[in-house]
Amino acid sequence: MREAWTTDRAASPMMALLASPLGAPVRAVARIRASVHVKLLAGFLLITLLFIAITAVSLRTVTETARQTNLLDQAHVRVGWSRLIEHALAMQMHFTSMALLAQSEDSVSLILRENNRFNDTLARLETTAPPEERALIQAIRGAQDDAMATVADIANALRDRRTADAMTALRTRQEPIYQKIESLVGSLVAAEEKRMASLRTSIEAAQGRSLSQMAGFAVAVVAVALIAGFVISWSFILPVRGFHGFLSQVAEGRFGGSIAVPNRDEFGELAERMNWMSGELRRLDDEQRVAAATLRGLNDRLELASRAKSEFLANMSHELRTPLNAILGFTEIMLDELYGEVPPNLREPLVDIQTNGRHLLRLINDVLDLSKIEAGRLELGVEEYSVQEIVDVVHTSLKSLAIEKGLAFNASAAPDIPPARGDGRRIMQCLMNLAGNALKFTHHGRVEIDVRLDGGWLTYRVSDTGIGIPKEEVENIFAEFRQVDTTITREYGGTGLGLSITKRLVELHGGRIGVESEIGKGSRFFFTVPLHADGGHA
Numbered sequence: 001m002r003e004a005w006t007t008d009r010a011a012s013p014m015m016a017l018l019a020s021p022l023g024a025p026v027r028a029v030a031r032i033r034a035s036v037h038v039k040l041l042a043g044f045l046l047i048t049l050l051f052i053a054i055t056a057v058s059l060r061t062v063t064e065t066a067r068q069t070n071l072l073d074q075a076h077v078r079v080g081w082s083r084l085i086e087h088a089l090a091m092q093m094h095f096t097s098m099a100l101l102a103q104s105e106d107s108v109s110l111i112l113r114e115n116n117r118f119n120d121t122l123a124r125l126e127t128t129a130p131p132e133e134r135a136l137i138q139a140i141r142g143a144q145d146d147a148m149a150t151v152a153d154i155a156n157a158l159r160d161r162r163t164a165d166a167m168t169a170l171r172t173r174q175e176p177i178y179q180k181i182e183s184l185v186g187s188l189v190a191a192e193e194k195r196m197a198s199l200r201t202s203i204e205a206a207q208g209r210s211l212s213q214m215a216g217f218a219v220a221v222v223a224v225a226l227i228a229g230f231v232i233s234w235s236f237i238l239p240v241r242g243f244h245g246f247l248s249q250v251a252e253g254r255f256g257g258s259i260a261v262p263n264r265d266e267f268g269e270l271a272e273r274m275n276w277m278s279g280e281l282r283r284l285d286d287e288q289r290v291a292a293a294t295l296r297g298l299n300d301r302l303e304l305a306s307r308a309k310s311e312f313l314a315n316m317s318h319e320l321r322t323p324l325n326a327i328l329g330f331t332e333i334m335l336d337e338l339y340g341e342v343p344p345n346l347r348e349p350l351v352d353i354q355t356n357g358r359h360l361l362r363l364i365n366d367v368l369d370l371s372k373i374e375a376g377r378l379e380l381g382v383e384e385y386s387v388q389e390i391v392d393v394v395h396t397s398l399k400s401l402a403i404e405k406g407l408a409f410n411a412s413a414a415p416d417i418p419p420a421r422g423d424g425r426r427i428m429q430c431l432m433n434l435a436g437n438a439l440k441f442t443h444h445g446r447v448e449i450d451v452r453l454d455g456g457w458l459t460y461r462v463s464d465t466g467i468g469i470p471k472e473e474v475e476n477i478f479a480e481f482r483q484v485d486t487t488i489t490r491e492y493g494g495t496g497l498g499l500s501i502t503k504r505l506v507e508l509h510g511g512r513i514g515v516e517s518e519i520g521k522g523s524r525f526f527f528t529v530p531l532h533a534d535g536g537h538a
Contacts, residue, residue: 025227029235035265043232050221057217061210065203072199074128075192081125082189085140088118089185093178096151099158100166108155115148125188133191140184147177239267246274256282320364328357363497380508382533385424387451387458388413394431394449401439408446409439417453422533426505427460433498434462434525442466445522456531457511463524469517477515478503502527509533 032039091114099107122144126137150173157166239261246259258275261267331354334342342350395411402409431449438447445465452459469477478499506513511529 380423411449413451438464468519
């Protein structure tokens with residue numbers, strides 16, 4: 001049965017979120033059949049549209065405020081023009097009074113100048129005035145025309161020296177007209193000031209509304225952006241946390257579970273792949289467990305077989321050594337002519353018997369050592385030994401072979417090496433194996449044995465100028481019954497046990513063995529053992 005994957009740490013906040021009011025939109029966004037890229041792009045577009053909307057509202061508010069400000073400026077201009085009209089009217093009244101006082105019509109030209117200024121200003125005012133003020137401006141223009149007609153009558157009276165008629169026209173006709181014009185202009189100014197006050201109030205109210213709308217809209221935009229970002233991000237975070245818990249369980253070795261996510265995007269596809277992977281891992285784990293159990297059984301049987309083989313070889317080696325030693329003993333007695341003179345035709349066969357018998361004895365001894373090591377029955381005889389003595393014995397034993405092949409054979413040990421502690425016989429066997437191999441595989445040049453003390457470790461080196469070893473075979477030469485190739489076995493003989501036994505004996509002393517070699521230039525074998533080794537047991 002497959003269960004949904006959750007982790008204890010992630011389950012609580014995830015369940016709390018899914019149970020909250022935001023859980024529904026999170027699941028809804030997750031279920032949208034669109035890629036992660038499209039969802040992220042949609043989220044960014046939503047936020048961009050919200051900011052475009054707030055920009056549009058701001059632009060509309062600024063435009064409306066600018067329009068009302070422009071109307072306010074126009075009202076200011078109209079009030080200024082109204083003041084100019086009042087000034088021109090006052091100057092007309094002044095110049096009319098001056099004409100009566102001087103009883104001259106010379107001031108009439110000044111009155112006409114102010115009338116022209118009055119009419120020009122009134123015309124400009126009319127072009128910008130709102131429709132409701134046009135009738136008032138027409139009334140002012142009609143009154144001004146009446147005033148100019150009265151000025152003409154006053155000028156004619158003064159020309160005819162009718163001062164009394166001129167004064168009567170001023171009091172009865174001109175002054176009421178001027179008062180009417182003043183009243184009309186005052187009404188016009190009052191209307192514009194009222195309009196200006198209304199515009200100021202409207203602008204202030206619009207600015208207040210704009211600030212409120214902007215603040216509210218900004219809060220709404222930010223809230224929507226936050227909610228959209230939260231919903232979209234958590235529609236991604238929840239499956240990622242589920243994947244984390246799922247993979248944590250897989251890393252702990254618990255396979256076969258499944259992860260359920262509502263997403264229909266890449267996360268959904270990933271969940272399907274993970275569920276498939278979990279099933280495959282469960283199947284492979286079951287197969288591996290069965291295979292491991294089978295291998296354990298096979299390994300146990302192989303160990304029993306190997307132990308039986310080692311015991312058989314050890315027993316057989318003992319059984320073979322006894323008759324072989326007897327054969328070698330009788331052969332040596334015969335060659336020493338203890339039984340009389342050996343006929344010439346028999347001496348060479350006896351020498352062959354002795355040579356091959358000794359070779360067979362060495363093979364039996366190698367097999368016996370290997371079987372003891374594998375059976376765990378080989379113990380080191382730890383005692384004090386002389387390194388120089390071991391080097392001398394090996395050199396003496398193999399010197400004749402070097403002379404026979406025409407090789408230079410040198411052996412030396414550092415004079416400062418104190419007496420060592422270990423199994424001297426096994427150390428000698430290791431050095432003998434390495435030096436014997438070096439002499440066997442070297443046709444020209446030299447073989448050198450060198451021993452040095454480095455701290456508490458002895459390093460034995462055997463260098464030659466022989467055939468060398470390919471790089472790909474260096475790792476295999478210490479394996480049992482292994483040589484570089486079969487032609488070497490046919491040409492040089494040997495079983496391939498010497499290096500394997502040497503490696504085991506060195507490791508029993510707590511040391512290590514290695515080789516450096518190059519085809520055609522020779523090899524350098526070395527092994528290191530402690531100066532004072534403890535007793536080892538295979």
